Amino acid sequence: MSALAIRDVWKRYGATPVLKGIDLDIDSGEFAILVGPSGCGKSTLLNIVAGLDTANQGTIEIGGRAMSRVAAKDRNIAMVFQSYALYPSMTVRQNMTFGMECRRVPRSVQIETVSRVAKLLQIENLLDRKPSQLSGGQRQRVAMGRALVRDPLLFLFDEPLSNLDAKLRVEMRMEIKRLHQRLDSTIVYVTHDQIEAMTLATRIAVMNQGEIQQFADPDSVYNQPANLFVARFMGAPPMNTLPARVVVEKDRLFAALANEEIRLPLPTTRNAGAYVDREVVLGIRPECIVEYSRRLESSTLVEAPVEMTEPTGAETIVLLRLGGHEVLGRVAPDIRLKPGERTRFSLDTRKICLFDPATERLIN
Amino acid sequence: MPSRITLSRLAIHATLIAIAAFFLVPLLVVVLNALRSTEDITRAGVIGLPHELMWGNFQRTWSSFCIAQHCSGIQPYFWNSMRMVIPATIVSTLFGALNGYSLSLWRFRGDTVVFGIMTLGVFLPEQMRLVPWVIVLRDLGLFNTISGLVLIHTVQGLSFTTLFCRNYYISIPQDLMKAARIDGAGYFRIFWRIVLPLSPPILIVTVIWQFTGIWNEYLYGVTFTRGEQQPITAALIALSVRLADAPQYGEQSAAVLLAALPTLLVYLFGGRYFLRGLTAGAVK
Numbered sequence: 001m002s003a004l005a006i007r008d009v010w011k012r013y014g015a016t017p018v019l020k021g022i023d024l025d026i027d028s029g030e031f032a033i034l035v036g037p038s039g040c041g042k043s044t045l046l047n048i049v050a051g052l053d054t055a056n057q058g059t060i061e062i063g064g065r066a067m068s069r070v071a072a073k074d075r076n077i078a079m080v081f082q083s084y085a086l087y088p089s090m091t092v093r094q095n096m097t098f099g100m101e102c103r104r105v106p107r108s109v110q111i112e113t114v115s116r117v118a119k120l121l122q123i124e125n126l127l128d129r130k131p132s133q134l135s136g137g138q139r140q141r142v143a144m145g146r147a148l149v150r151d152p153l154l155f156l157f158d159e160p161l162s163n164l165d166a167k168l169r170v171e172m173r174m175e176i177k178r179l180h181q182r183l184d185s186t187i188v189y190v191t192h193d194q195i196e197a198m199t200l201a202t203r204i205a206v207m208n209q210g211e212i213q214q215f216a217d218p219d220s221v222y223n224q225p226a227n228l229f230v231a232r233f234m235g236a237p238p239m240n241t242l243p244a245r246v247v248v249e250k251d252r253l254f255a256a257l258a259n260e261e262i263r264l265p266l267p268t269t270r271n272a273g274a275y276v277d278r279e280v281v282l283g284i285r286p287e288c289i290v291e292y293s294r295r296l297e298s299s300t301l302v303e304a305p306v307e308m309t310e311p312t313g314a315e316t317i318v319l320l321r322l323g324g325h326e327v328l329g330r331v332a333p334d335i336r337l338k339p340g341e342r343t344r345f346s347l348d349t350r351k352i353c354l355f356d357p358a359t360e361r362l363i364n
Numbered sequence: 365m366p367s368r369i370t371l372s373r374l375a376i377h378a379t380l381i382a383i384a385a386f387f388l389v390p391l392l393v394v395v396l397n398a399l400r401s402t403e404d405i406t407r408a409g410v411i412g413l414p415h416e417l418m419w420g421n422f423q424r425t426w427s428s429f430c431i432a433q434h435c436s437g438i439q440p441y442f443w444n445s446m447r448m449v450i451p452a453t454i455v456s457t458l459f460g461a462l463n464g465y466s467l468s469l470w471r472f473r474g475d476t477v478v479f480g481i482m483t484l485g486v487f488l489p490e491q492m493r494l495v496p497w498v499i500v501l502r503d504l505g506l507f508n509t510i511s512g513l514v515l516i517h518t519v520q521g522l523s524f525t526t527l528f529c530r531n532y533y534i535s536i537p538q539d540l541m542k543a544a545r546i547d548g549a550g551y552f553r554i555f556w557r558i559v560l561p562l563s564p565p566i567l568i569v570t571v572i573w574q575f576t577g578i579w580n581e582y583l584y585g586v587t588f589t590r591g592e593q594q595p596i597t598a599a600l601i602a603l604s605v606r607l608a609d610a611p612q613y614g615e616q617s618a619a620v621l622l623a624a625l626p627t628l629l630v631y632l633f634g635g636r637y638f639l640r641g642l643t644a645g646a647v648k
Contacts, residue, residue: 052542073548085539089561098557099547146543 002064003028003186004049004154009058011044011210018044020210022058026188026203031180033189035197036207037233042190043158045207049188050156051075063153073102075154078147082159084139086131092142093127096149117148120179137168144179157189161196173199194234198222206230223351228360231283231353237317240289241355242325244282246275255282255352258323264300264349272354272363280363283353286317289329295346303344306337320345398422398617405613421618429603429615438619440592441599445579446626447510448595452517453574459518460525460570465559467526468533469541470551479530485523490583493520501588508593513585517578524577525570532566533559568637576627596623 004026011019018041026032034042047053049060051072060067062075078099086095093114100110118124121141131139140160147155160176161169177200180187191197197204198218205215206229214226225231231239244255246266253266253276264282266272272280292301302322310317311333318329318337329345337343354363393411398421400414408415427437434440466472467479497516506512536559544554585598594602600623603616631638 047542050542050546052545072542072545077546079543079546081539081543083537083539085537085543087540087544087558089558098544098549102548102553146547 002026003030003062004032004188005059005061005064006045006049007059007061009045009048009055009060011041011048011053012056018210019048019055022210022212024205024212024215026186028186029184031177031187031189031200031202032205033191033197033201033203034205034207035191035194035233036213038192040207041210042192042207046156046158046188046190049154050077050079076150076152077154077156078150078152079156079158080143080147080160082162084131084143084163086139086142086146088131091128091130092123092134092145095131095142096146099146099150113149117145120148121145136164137172140164140168140172144176148179148183153186155185155187157187159191160189161191162193176200195236198234204234206233208233223353224362224364225283225353226362228281228283228355231355231362235285237286237328239283239285239353240325240327241281241283242322242327243357244280244354246272246278246280246354248276255280255354257282257325262300262302262323264347264352265298266354267350267352270352270354270363275354275356275363279357281355281357281360283355284327284347284349285351286328286330288348288351289320289327290346290348291331291335292344292346294332296348298350299346299348301344302347303342305342306339308339309337394617394620397613398621400614402612402614410613418614421614422622425615425618425622429612429619434592438596438599438603438622441594441596442622444510444593444599445595445597448513448517449575449578449626452514452521452578453571455514456518456521456525456574457567457570460522461529461560461563461567462555463522463526464529464531464533465555467530469536469538469554469559479526482523483527485520486527494583494587497584497588508589510589510593510595512588513595516584516588517574517581521574521578524573528570528573529563529566532563536562565637568634572630572634572638575630579627 002025004024006022006024009019009022010017022041022045024032034045036042044053048055049062051067051070062077067075086092087098090098096114096117097110100113105113114127115124118127121144123138123141123145126134126138126142131142134142140163143160157176161172164172173196179185180200189196189200198221201218203215203217204221206213206221206226208229214221214230216224216226221230221234225234225239228241231241242257244257244264245260247254247256247260247263249263253270253272254263255266256263295301304320304322304327306318306320307326308319310319313333315330316333316335316337318331320327320329320343331337331345355361356363396412396414397405397410399417399419400412400421401416401418404412404415404418425437426442427439428435429437463482467475501507501512501515504512504515506515540558541554544558549557580597581595582597582601585595586601589595589598600619603619
């Protein structure tokens with residue numbers, strides 16, 4: 001059953017459309033992530049789902065029920081905000097019971113629910129504190145606790161980890177994932193951080209300029225990006241994209257770069273037959289460009305000048321020049337590369353993507 | 365910090381003391397005269413130290429001094445002012461808080477226009493509003509009543525209280541409102557449970573502002589009330605009318621001090637909050 005169905009939702013501020021006909025079906029138990037650059041409309045969409053904002057056109061269904069005339073409080077949802085939005089004058093306990101109080105949940109049930117959720121999130125010792133006496137990570141937990149006491153059809157998370165420092169963010173990310181697995185709840189989660197999207201989601205909706213670019217599982221989004229935007233947005237560092245030409249040689253398709261100096265065999269799964277002798281955009285992930293010693297049987301050897309290196313500890317990101325274009329590769333940290341030196345690299349061509357230069361769509 | 369007496373430091377202090385004295389001398393004269401007998405003042409002049417301390421001035425002024433044929437002292441007028449200032453302050457502050465809450469946290473179409481019109485009241489001169497109030501009070505039958513003055517001060521206070529509260533509440537994050545709406549709280553529950561508990565700093569500011577403003581107000585008091593219905597500011601003037609034929613500086617000085625006492629007390633106890641509240645939004 002679809003827990004959330006979004007049909008042709010439009011939102012305009014004045015004449016500017018911020019959502020241009022969004023369609024989305026999220027199944028029960030799914031962890032769906034809306035990801036995109038700031039201003040892409042993802043938070044607006046979440047607010048419309050929550051009933052905090054209204055669409056100009058289109059419908060929202062939650063649990064199979066149309067939401068057009070249903071107020072935020074009656075949608076059976078719970079929301080976690082980026083700013084946590086804890087009520088400053090109330091204790092943690094009061095923050096958690098406030099919603100139940102509004103819904104006239106019996107006192108005994110309130111007490112029972114708070115202690116269960118507090119135990120789950122390990123915030124039992126914080127219950128009598130005010131939000132101002134909590135650290136960022138503790139506030140984040142309380143904000144989740146306030147959502148969890150409701151047991152809703154849908155959890156909405158609006159960039160919940162953006163205000164945490166890097167270390168805490170990784171910890172809380174794992175904790176949210178664990179909670180989802182444990183509670184089997186349906187979550188719609190907004191973020192601009194594509195790593196959060198990759199690590200948490202069962203399905204990712206990549207948004208840009210008010211449109212859904214792709215809605216698929218993380219593996220597909222990463223390896224079969226629907227278009228150039230998705231290819232360049234997902235992944236850190238992002239996918240390399242460079243102009244190429246499709247050529248045929250002995251019944252096999254190749255992508256020719258740099259005046260045909262470099263020829264990369266194309267995976268047979270890419271139906272690029274229609275593009276023979278035409279210009280395309282070739283996409284290759286940085287992790288497919290590695291040092292020569294790590295070559296695979298199917299790898300293609302290239303020799304390219306190194307322009308710059310960025311050691312991250314676990315690996316070294318290397319900027320090289322391939323057929324006149326800057327390309328990023330990832331090599332083992334013990335490989336010492338000198339800028340300006342021509343070095344041999346191995347290209348794993350099995351996951352090459354091709355895009356139509358006019359429509360920017362994946363050639364498939 | 366080591367204190368070194370330098371010439372410039374001396375000059376600064378001397379200037380400050382001179383300016384402070386300039387402002388304090390009138391108060392000092394009034395305080396001293398309130399403790400002097402009429403004979404003493406008539407003989408030695410208005411400026412001088414008390415020959416002997418006449419605490420009786422305060423008592424006579426309070427309960428037996430004659431103001432325009434009524435020899436009951438300033439006491440009834442003092443209570444008139446209290447009956448005017450307390451309800452007007454409470455009601456205008458409460459409505460100002462509600463207005464400010466609506467205008468800042470429940471944005472609606474045309475809210476900035478409504479806010480603009482309301483704050484315009486801050487800039488309208490009192491005299492301009494006299495005639496409309498004459499008509500309103502006449503039609504409501506509230507002429508020459510304390511209730512009439514309460515109505516005037518409540519309505520006119522709304523401009524200031526709304527402005528203060530709206531500018532304070534505007535810094536309450538919208539996410540808080542969203543969270544409360546999802547939790548199922550409505551307009552009034554959000555106000556009572558979330559917004560009002562955050563409000564003491566600004567409520568103290570508006571209460572002080574309204575209390576002193578309404579207590580010290582004179583024009584409406586003297587225009588719309590007569591005789592025993594007058595607030596204390598208007599009665600003080602009636603008292604000084606007698607000054608021309610038989611000057612009684614002692615009692616009059618005591619009356620001035622008694623009339624100024626409530627606002628002085630409010631400022632002494634709430635002044636700290638007042639300054640803190642006014643700058644609350646600016647620094648954050």
